[in-house]
Amino acid sequence: MIETVGITKTYNQGKPNEYRALREVSVTVEAGEFVVIKGPSGSGKTTLLTLVGGMARPTSGRIFVSGREISSLPERFLTEIRRQSFGFVFQSLNLIRGLSALENVMAPAYPSGEPHTRLRRRALELLERFGLAGRAGAKVEWLSGGEAQRVAIARALVNDPAAIIADEPTAHLDGALAAEFLDLLAQLNLQGKTVLVTSHDPRVWTGRAVSRVIELRDGAVVSADGTP
Numbered sequence: 232m233i234e235t236v237g238i239t240k241t242y243n244q245g246k247p248n249e250y251r252a253l254r255e256v257s258v259t260v261e262a263g264e265f266v267v268i269k270g271p272s273g274s275g276k277t278t279l280l281t282l283v284g285g286m287a288r289p290t291s292g293r294i295f296v297s298g299r300e301i302s303s304l305p306e307r308f309l310t311e312i313r314r315q316s317f318g319f320v321f322q323s324l325n326l327i328r329g330l331s332a333l334e335n336v337m338a339p340a341y342p343s344g345e346p347h348t349r350l351r352r353r354a355l356e357l358l359e360r361f362g363l364a365g366r367a368g369a370k371v372e373w374l375s376g377g378e379a380q381r382v383a384i385a386r387a388l389v390n391d392p393a394a395i396i397a398d399e400p401t402a403h404l405d406g407a408l409a410a411e412f413l414d415l416l417a418q419l420n421l422q423g424k425t426v427l428v429t430s431h432d433p434r435v436w437t438g439r440a441v442s443r444v445i446e447l448r449d450g451a452v453v454s455a456d457g458t459p
């Protein structure tokens with residue numbers, strides 16, 4: 232489903248603070264896999280996820296998503312592919328304060344132009360699926376950590392993407408919440424979603440649903456077929 236071919240990412244190219252965050256990274260993630268990218272802080276995990284998710288472009292190399300090269304696509308096509316292919320969950324959740332749980336879940340689907348009533352129904356179904364039907368109208372800043380986490384997952388699923396991409400999703404969660412979150416990812420994976428997660432949290436890579444671990448060090452892949 233995802234393939235990177237020799238991608239390199241250089242920040243601040245040509246400036247005194249030039250930094251090569253990824254070097255010739257070639258990895259493949261098949262549809263339906265649950266892959267964890269691990270590595271020490273600064274090894275390039277987030278950078279790799281950002282490039283694969285089409286949020287930034289590699290300095291060189293190519294990236295394919297479902298057989299289509301995304302690294303050279305104009306922004307307007309990239310946005311559409313990003314929306315169909317990926318649901319994102321960030322470490323800090325990035326929920327929009329001041330908006331309700333329901334509005335947060337609906338937000339990534341607004342650009343699709345789907346009729347509001349239909350979209351609202353779908354978002355409510357997602358909240359219900361995660362036990363949050365009663366919290367739909369609550370502003371996100373009123374939610375507990377676990378509730379907010381589930382809203383973030385519901386939001387990632389609103390466009391029914393092929394893959395869930397999560398960057399250090401358990402970083403701010405205690406043991407019970409981390410386990411609950413990993414269970415949800417495992418269930419989604421069982422239902423056919425590809426899961427790609429970065430983490431330096433052993434609770435994540437040793438999860439029973441994880442099919443493979445890719446290890447990065449200093450921006451390069453040191454192992455692409457690690458067993459959890």
Ligand SMILES: Nc1ncnc2c1ncn2[C@@H]1O[C@H](COP(=O)(O)OP(=O)(O)OP(=O)(O)O)[C@@H](O)[C@H]1O
Nearest residue numbers: 242243250252270271272273274275276277278279
């Ligand atoms: N926008 C940027 N400009 C300059 N350097 C950057 C930028 N983003 C990341 N870097 C650098 O690139 C390297 C890789 O960063 P990245 O965030 O991908 O690492 P990481 O493995 O995800 O780290 P962590 O586990 O601490 O989140 C780091 O040294 C970082 O300082």
